[in-house]
Amino acid sequence: MFARGLQPPYYAVIFSSQRQGEDAGYARMAERMVETARGQPGFLGIESARDAQGFGITVSYWSDAQAVKAWKQHSDHLGAQTLGRQRWYAHYELRVARVERAYDGP
């Protein structure tokens, strides 16, 4: 659930999205993408929450910018991106950010 113990600097990909329509294979694809991401070079962790209205934020963490770029261009992930645009998301915002500092608690 939490990505713990990561040491900055590293990269975060912040994906905010509003789901639309029926599931239409979404849950299975989302699960598969997480499993695929876990196997990629530089993958550090992932956190995800979606509310009852279908608004969600997923943040994946990566060792460096090259790992982010490679994941963006991964063939299975490209297929999922196309389906996301065509079918699953009413809107999304995607941000690539360099994590400079991190804390945890309590």
Next chain:
Amino acid sequence: MFARGLQPPYYAVIFSSQRQGEDAGYARMAERMVETARGQPGFLGIESARDAQGFGITVSYWSDAQAVKAWKQHSDHLGAQTLGRQRWYAHYELRVARVERAYDGP
């Protein structure tokens, strides 16, 4: 719901948290903190999702590192941070990141 149209570079504060216990003033404080943040210098936007199990991600966006630092030290926010550690969160991770690139869709 979405923070739209922001032009990199800017800063993201990624706050992932697991809620615990009863509400105990949480919802009211969370709403008040969003309203207070909106009035701060350098505030650009905020996105938030929490699932039915109480795991949530809130990302606030700021113009620069100084704005992030000022918000961290805001007196009302300091009070909320203390209550969060004492009462509301079983665990949290907080990350300060510089957004380098952004996209939206579909």
